[in-house]
Amino acid sequence: MRFFTKKDKKDGEKKPRPGWQKALLAGAGALVVGSCDVPPAAPALPPAAPEQPGSSAEMPHNFQTQQIATNNCKPVSTLVNSRQIPSVSSVFTRMAEQPLSGAGVITLLGNSANRVEACTSPDLPDDDLIATYESTTRRLIVGTRNVRPVTVAHESFHAYQHLTGGFRGVSSNQLLSPGDRATGMLLIEATAAAYANVVLYEMKFTDPDYHRRHGRTYDYGMGPTFENTFNQSYAANEGLGEPERRRLALEAAGQAVVRALLNGQSSEWRTLYRPEAARYLTLPAQYAPRDSEGYLATRSAMYARIGQVAPGLQLIPAEFLGAGAEDAIRANHAAFRMTPPAPVATYSLRWRPPAA
Ligand SMILES: [Zn+2]
Numbered sequence: 001m002r003f004f005t006k007k008d009k010k011d012g013e014k015k016p017r018p019g020w021q022k023a024l025l026a027g028a029g030a031l032v033v034g035s036c037d038v039p040p041a042a043p044a045l046p047p048a049a050p051e052q053p054g055s056s057a058e059m060p061h062n063f064q065t066q067q068i069a070t071n072n073c074k075p076v077s078t079l080v081n082s083r084q085i086p087s088v089s090s091v092f093t094r095m096a097e098q099p100l101s102g103a104g105v106i107t108l109l110g111n112s113a114n115r116v117e118a119c120t121s122p123d124l125p126d127d128d129l130i131a132t133y134e135s136t137t138r139r140l141i142v143g144t145r146n147v148r149p150v151t152v153a154h155e156s157f158h159a160y161q162h163l164t165g166g167f168r169g170v171s172s173n174q175l176l177s178p179g180d181r182a183t184g185m186l187l188i189e190a191t192a193a194a195y196a197n198v199v200l201y202e203m204k205f206t207d208p209d210y211h212r213r214h215g216r217t218y219d220y221g222m223g224p225t226f227e228n229t230f231n232q233s234y235a236a237n238e239g240l241g242e243p244e245r246r247r248l249a250l251e252a253a254g255q256a257v258v259r260a261l262l263n264g265q266s267s268e269w270r271t272l273y274r275p276e277a278a279r280y281l282t283l284p285a286q287y288a289p290r291d292s293e294g295y296l297a298t299r300s301a302m303y304a305r306i307g308q309v310a311p312g313l314q315l316i317p318a319e320f321l322g323a324g325a326e327d328a329i330r331a332n333h334a335a336f337r338m339t340p341p342a343p344v345a346t347y348s349l350r351w352r353p354p355a356a
Pocket of ligand 1: 192
């Protein structure tokens with residue numbers, strides 16, 4: 001499972017060099033697509049077939065075989081307050097100082113039991129827009145220089161999503177319907193984009209100088225969406241204590257970015273991620289009837305896990321959670337011109353709710 005960011009670019013900046021993906025994936029076979037590689041499909045199973053964990057024979061996009069060459073890998077715990085891999089260290093050090101959105105993420109990534117490393121790769125072009133999180137090796141990989149803080153923060157959230165189980169609903173073919181997996185994939189990407197904005201914006205209060213220099217990088221034209229929402233929420237909650245006021249404003253601003261991206265507000269983002277999302281529509285999946293209580297609870301739990309930064313910081317907008325999420329999901333499919341396949345009744349035969 002690997003996530004790429006090549007495209008986190010400022011509005012109006014030049015496009016990333018066109019040949020990057022080809023070069024990066026040379027020899028990788030018939031691969032994909034977009035900038036962030038998304039969770040690979042679990043093995044395709046016919047509806048009533050027994051589960052085959054670990055089987056990769058039918059995996060159409062087997063990312064497991066395409067690890068990127070890396071050098072200079074360091075455990076995340078050694079990167080905070082150090083000068084190792086400066087482009088990553090400097091961001092992780094600041095993230096660790098953000099009580100709402102950064103400290104918990106860095107603590108989890110830095111826990112040695114989780115074995116997450118950051119590495120540089122000679123295979124990645126020296127382009128500040130490119131980085132990747134490779135879940136098979138638990139490595140956040142950057143080029144050898146010039147990686148933007150917003151890109152490092154984006155990939156670190158993919159690592160966090162991986163460790164907290166946020167990939168599960170999308171990567172499993174035993175939980176969600178193809179249409180809900182497609183929207184889930186988009187939520188994984190949109191929350192990573194929103195997270196990078198949130199954690200860099202929190203630095204406004206803890207490290208204003210760094211925030212001024214690096215914290216106002218908004219990709220896909222999301223700057224006004226984020227900052228206007230932040231300012232409105234912050235102003236509206238004047239009566240609350242500062243930490244709570246800040247938390248609500250960061251959460252609202254992050255959710256506004258996710259909502260805008262899922263609604264197709266950025267045609268650039270939509271063009272980038274639609275192919276990978278739409279791929280899930282073509283994969284067989286087993287799932288309970290979509291209107292059953294168990295299914296709706298499962299979907300809500302899986303989506304919530306994608307966007308939960310901390311106990312009080314959820315980046316998934318409320319309309320995508322709970323039993324009423326149907327409308328928001330349908331609107332997402334319409335905005336991305338995705339038509340989910342009709343449900344197959346037998347898919348529910350072997351379905352069980354996942355363990356919490
Ligand atoms: Zn991504």
